[in-house]
Amino acid sequence: MAAEIGQYSLILAFLIALVETAACLVGAGRRDRALMALGRAAAFLQLAFVGTAFLALAFCYLNNDFSVALVAEHSNTTQPAIYRFAATWGSHEGSMLLWVLILSLYSAALAFFGTRLRETLQARVLGVQSFVASAFLGFSLFTSNPFIRLDPPPIDGAELNPLLQDPGLVFHPPVLYLGYVGFSMAFAFAIAALIEGRVDAGWARWIRPWVLGSWIFLTIGIAAGSWWAYYTLGWGGWWFWDPVENVSLMPWLMGTALLHSSLVLERRGALVSWTILLAILTFSLSLVGTFLVRSGVISSVHAFAVDPQRGVYILAIIAVATGTALAMFAWRVPQMRSGAMFQAVSREGGITLNNLFLIVLTATVFVGTFYSVFIRGGQGISVGAPYYRLTFIPLAIPLLLLVSFGPMLNWKRSDAGEVIWRLRWAIAAALFLLGIGTLILGVSRAGAVAGIVLGLFLIFGALAMLASRWRIGKDSRTSFAQRVWSTPLPVWGLALAHAGLGITTIGITAVTAFQTNKVIQMLPGQAVDLAGDRVTLDSVATVQGPNYQADRAFFNVESSFGTRELVSERRFYPVSQTQMTKAGIGVGFFGNTYISVGDRANDGSIVVRMWDHPFVDWIWVGAMFMAFGGMISLSDRRVRVGAARKAENLAGAAALS
Amino acid sequence: MNRALALIPVGLFVALIVTFYFALGRDPTKIPSVLINKPLPAFSLPGVEAGTPGLRSSDVRGQPMLLNVFGSWCISCVQEHPMLMELAHEGVVIDGIDWRDEAIDGAKWLNQNGNPYARVGNDRTGRTGIDLGVTGAPETFVVDAKGRVRYKQIGPIDADTWNNTIAPLLRKLRSES
Amino acid sequence: MRRIVLTVYALLAFAAPAFAVLPSEQLSDPKLEARARHISQELRCVVCQNQTIDDSDAPLAHDLRVILRERLLAGDSDDQAKAYLVKRYGTYVLLKPPFQENTLLLWLGPFFVLGIGGVLVVSYLLGRSRLEAAPQLSTDERARLDDLLKPDAAE
Numbered sequence: 001m002a003a004e005i006g007q008y009s010l011i012l013a014f015l016i017a018l019v020e021t022a023a024c025l026v027g028a029g030r031r032d033r034a035l036m037a038l039g040r041a042a043a044f045l046q047l048a049f050v051g052t053a054f055l056a057l058a059f060c061y062l063n064n065d066f067s068v069a070l071v072a073e074h075s076n077t078t079q080p081a082i083y084r085f086a087a088t089w090g091s092h093e094g095s096m097l098l099w100v101l102i103l104s105l106y107s108a109a110l111a112f113f114g115t116r117l118r119e120t121l122q123a124r125v126l127g128v129q130s131f132v133a134s135a136f137l138g139f140s141l142f143t144s145n146p147f148i149r150l151d152p153p154p155i156d157g158a159e160l161n162p163l164l165q166d167p168g169l170v171f172h173p174p175v176l177y178l179g180y181v182g183f184s185m186a187f188a189f190a191i192a193a194l195i196e197g198r199v200d201a202g203w204a205r206w207i208r209p210w211v212l213g214s215w216i217f218l219t220i221g222i223a224a225g226s227w228w229a230y231y232t233l234g235w236g237g238w239w240f241w242d243p244v245e246n247v248s249l250m251p252w253l254m255g256t257a258l259l260h261s262s263l264v265l266e267r268r269g270a271l272v273s274w275t276i277l278l279a280i281l282t283f284s285l286s287l288v289g290t291f292l293v294r295s296g297v298i299s300s301v302h303a304f305a306v307d308p309q310r311g312v313y314i315l316a317i318i319a320v321a322t323g324t325a326l327a328m329f330a331w332r333v334p335q336m337r338s339g340a341m342f343q344a345v346s347r348e349g350g351i352t353l354n355n356l357f358l359i360v361l362t363a364t365v366f367v368g369t370f371y372s373v374f375i376r377g378g379q380g381i382s383v384g385a386p387y388y389r390l391t392f393i394p395l396a397i398p399l400l401l402l403v404s405f406g407p408m409l410n411w412k413r414s415d416a417g418e419v420i421w422r423l424r425w426a427i428a429a430a431l432f433l434l435g436i437g438t439l440i441l442g443v444s445r446a447g448a449v450a451g452i453v454l455g456l457f458l459i460f461g462a463l464a465m466l467a468s469r470w471r472i473g474k475d476s477r478t479s480f481a482q483r484v485w486s487t488p489l490p491v492w493g494l495a496l497a498h499a500g501l502g503i504t505t506i507g508i509t510a511v512t513a514f515q516t517n518k519v520i521q522m523l524p525g526q527a528v529d530l531a532g533d534r535v536t537l538d539s540v541a542t543v544q545g546p547n548y549q550a551d552r553a554f555f556n557v558e559s560s561f562g563t564r565e566l567v568s569e570r571r572f573y574p575v576s577q578t579q580m581t582k583a584g585i586g587v588g589f590f591g592n593t594y595i596s597v598g599d600r601a602n603d604g605s606i607v608v609r610m611w612d613h614p615f616v617d618w619i620w621v622g623a624m625f626m627a628f629g630g631m632i633s634l635s636d637r638r639v640r641v642g643a644a645r646k647a648e649n650l651a652g653a654a655a656l657s
Numbered sequence: 658m659n660r661a662l663a664l665i666p667v668g669l670f671v672a673l674i675v676t677f678y679f680a681l682g683r684d685p686t687k688i689p690s691v692l693i694n695k696p697l698p699a700f701s702l703p704g705v706e707a708g709t710p711g712l713r714s715s716d717v718r719g720q721p722m723l724l725n726v727f728g729s730w731c732i733s734c735v736q737e738h739p740m741l742m743e744l745a746h747e748g749v750v751i752d753g754i755d756w757r758d759e760a761i762d763g764a765k766w767l768n769q770n771g772n773p774y775a776r777v778g779n780d781r782t783g784r785t786g787i788d789l790g791v792t793g794a795p796e797t798f799v800v801d802a803k804g805r806v807r808y809k810q811i812g813p814i815d816a817d818t819w820n821n822t823i824a825p826l827l828r829k830l831r832s833e834s
Numbered sequence: 835m836r837r838i839v840l841t842v843y844a845l846l847a848f849a850a851p852a853f854a855v856l857p858s859e860q861l862s863d864p865k866l867e868a869r870a871r872h873i874s875q876e877l878r879c880v881v882c883q884n885q886t887i888d889d890s891d892a893p894l895a896h897d898l899r900v901i902l903r904e905r906l907l908a909g910d911s912d913d914q915a916k917a918y919l920v921k922r923y924g925t926y927v928l929l930k931p932p933f934q935e936n937t938l939l940l941w942l943g944p945f946f947v948l949g950i951g952g953v954l955v956v957s958y959l960l961g962r963s964r965l966e967a968a969p970q971l972s973t974d975e976r977a978r979l980d981d982l983l984k985p986d987a988a989e
Binding site: 240 | 854855856857858860871876878883884885886889924925926927928929930931936937939940941943944945947948951952955956958959960962
């Protein structure tokens with residue numbers, strides 16, 4: 001019954017999305033308020049029906065309805081309830097439904113919160129959103145129907161891959177989707193602007209919160225995925241340059257550029273064409289990512305069971321959506337020049353450079369990911385981490401260096417010497433630490449030291465910005481406390497985000513350069529040294545879990561900070577006949593101890609792999625700082641409340657309707 | 658931004674879409690064999706049963722034939738087996754390598770399922786397979802009369818693969834020699 | 835059909851007792867072992883999805899690790915040891931793509947984009963600055979301006 005409800009809801013949602021597209025776009029073109037109101041109402045209805053379809057599928061999973069083919073393929077009665085629920089999006093069809101649900105959520109949010117937005121603009125944005133939604137709802141219905149039945153239904157289903165039976169599955173995909181599906185809003189705004197042929201102050205103010213919100217979710221989503229891989233895969237890796245990981249990184253890089261570009265657009269009316277292009281490209285990269293995971297063009301652990309036919313459909317959607325957007329861009333943008341002037345050395349100039357580097361980094365990841373697809377005989381070429389180490393890292397370094405200078409630059413025109421002077425303490429401290437570090441650790445480690453100092457420089461730069469704002473060391477009419485208290489929220493956000501980037505940089509450099517690893521066969525009672533800590537295998541027990549059997553090993557780790565117990569398991573899942581290792585991780589401020597056991601031998605000894613990961617948690621802590629900084633900025637009402645309906649055109653923007 | 662520059666994104670995009678379109682249907686996990694048009698690397702494998710002659714690389718020549726890699730542990734090989742039996746019955750010469758398998762297990766498997774092979778070698782350690790660039794079972798090499806590899810089939814040979822790819826290739830090779 | 839074979843093999847990778855590098859595989863010479871680990875991290879496990887042979891549990895990865903160590907013991911250099919495997923499995927096994935004719939765009943592409951992008955951005959920025967340099971006023975015009983700006987000038 002639930003499956004039928006879901007099926008019909010999906011069909012209705014598809015039809016409503018089509019109606020919404022027509023009503024919104026035609027209504028805006030004709031300035032027909034009734035039609036536009038219909039479009040807004042349709043947005044809410046669409047959410048209701050897609051939501052119902054999604055909940056129906058979840059219901060089938062939770063209730064072990066194995067007559068639904070998807071449930072039989074990805075769920076099992078022995079599976080804990082939370083993973084039966086999360087399995088709703090553990091398949092291609094289910095995740096597509098989640099994708100469209102989030103798209104509908106964003107549309108409904110704009111319909112609800114955007115009452116102060118110019119009505120025609122709002123209608124056009126909703127229209128584009130619902131166009132994309134109808135395309136993917138059609139895709140779902142015609143090629144990837146989640147509600148297909150099995151007759152006769154099996155008694156029990158196949159188990160969800162044990163690696164996926166983890167809180168990470170409950171958290172990572174939805175948050176990730178909230179991120180990169182969220183950029184559809186920026187895309188829709190961009191197309192609306194191209195349809196109208198103009199960009200006004202209202203547009204610039206309205207696009208920012210949607211971009212910022214999506215960016216925050218995507219940052220958290222990627223960080224969560226990385227952390228999940230770290231603790232669940234059993235060998236301490238946190239980034240593999242896997243095609244699917246890359247395809248979430250690219251919208252993040254572009255989205256960061258978009259974020260900064262829209263800031264300039266709002267403040268100074270400059271970078272109109274940049275912002276629109278970035279908005280189009282960011283979501284297009286999300287679409288390409290969606291295409292990649294489901295089409296079999298590239299092999300990846302993340303890829304869903306593949307069907308080239310589905311790939312053609314998604315490719316067609318991308319061709320139409322992005323192709324139209326870029327064609328309109330080529331047509332309209334030359335007429336949408338903004339007249340805003342600025343010197344090369346200025347905050348606008350800095351952000352333009354920032355855009356350049358982020359685009360180059362995105363292009364690097366893109367080339368690496370898709371190279372084997374592009375060239376003939378490309379199946380003989382494989383691109384892995386060593387490639388990115390030699391291209392992405394060197395190209396990221398100049399960008400990271402410039403980040404601290406950006407906020408110190410004035411709008412419109414700035415003096416390079418003055419900026420350097422403002423950062424003098426940060427620069428001096430960084431150079432000093434670079435010198436000391438190289439002296440202590442040796443020239444061979446200079447690269448690693450430089451990386452860490454770079455991260456520290458980012459943190460110092462953020463502090464320097466705050467200090468300069470608070471006029472530390474200068475006379476002022478207001479008291480220090482007053483100055484700190486009156487700091488606008490976006491400034492706090494900026495400081496946190498840039499410092500977070502620095503923290504992540506330190507984490508990445510430290511764990512890559514200084515990690516140590518030991519692989520040995522250990523008997524209970526045996527002890528071994530690892531990076532100055534003493535690791536003793538206390539005992540090994542055989543245990544029974546809800547759907548697995550395991551060898552559970554207990555370790556004692558003695559360090560200069562004290563002792564702790566770590567537990568690692570080697571599990572065997574009888575239903576799917578698979579094995580996996582659950583690592584024991586000792587989290588610390590300066591790094592983690594990571595222990596992973598293998599099989600037991602006949603003599604009672606067990607294979608033990610242990611790592612020391614210096615500062616690895618800083619990677620994700622930094623990401624959380626970035627996300628938190630974004631949230632603080634977003635919480636400022638001035639960022640969220642858009643300009644009133646009758647906003648004036650930005651200076652110089654040509655008005656064409 | 659002037660018109661010329663603004664056209665670049667569209668242009669690149671169209672090229673991208675076309676490339677992706679042609680990439681669909683290609684299986685990225687199928688690594689092309691490095692042995693194509695090269696002679697088989699030298700190997701000498703014992704037989705699966707005591708007293709049987711085994712398989713040497715020098716045996717795999719003289720006429721176009723198939724070299725099939727299988728194992729008693731391999732589930733897909735069981736699926737492919739009837740096909741091989743039928744081909745052998747029709748006169749196609751097939752040599753076999755029992756890969757990563759104890760000779761005893763290989764022998765038992767052949768006794769149970771039938772033996773389509775003219776000669777069988779046991780590669781217990783799997784090294785010969787690695788020398789051939791084998792990544793799994795079943796895999797089949799099409800070898801010409803001079804002992805050169807002309808094609809590598811990854812996965813079981815089904816009717817379609819036989820009719821569309823391997824049979825025509827064997828015919829072509831026979832007309833060459 | 836073909837997918838089944840690879841799925842089977844991938845599943846075997848999980849079910850088989852072999853592992854990512856085992857203590858029993860390791861060489862006694864720490865320098866050689868360190869080289870072996872380092873090279874292993876640059877070699878792709880060809881039956882896994884995106885893992886190195888150092889990390890992978892697949893039986894084939896185990897074999898390749900052992901072979902790699904044999905080659906190092908036999909005195910091969912890093913490049914020779916890698917070449918041994920490339921001879922059998924092709925360049926696909928290298929996670930660092932070789933710098934050759936068909937990878938020129940791959941290796942040079944990013945820097946090429948930086949170069950072109952850099953040129954475009956710099957000319958864009960300079961263009962904006964040039965507009966900023968307003969035409970200088972002549973003395974006459976300056977005098978007229980001063981007149982107009984006098985406090986008793988009409989609003």
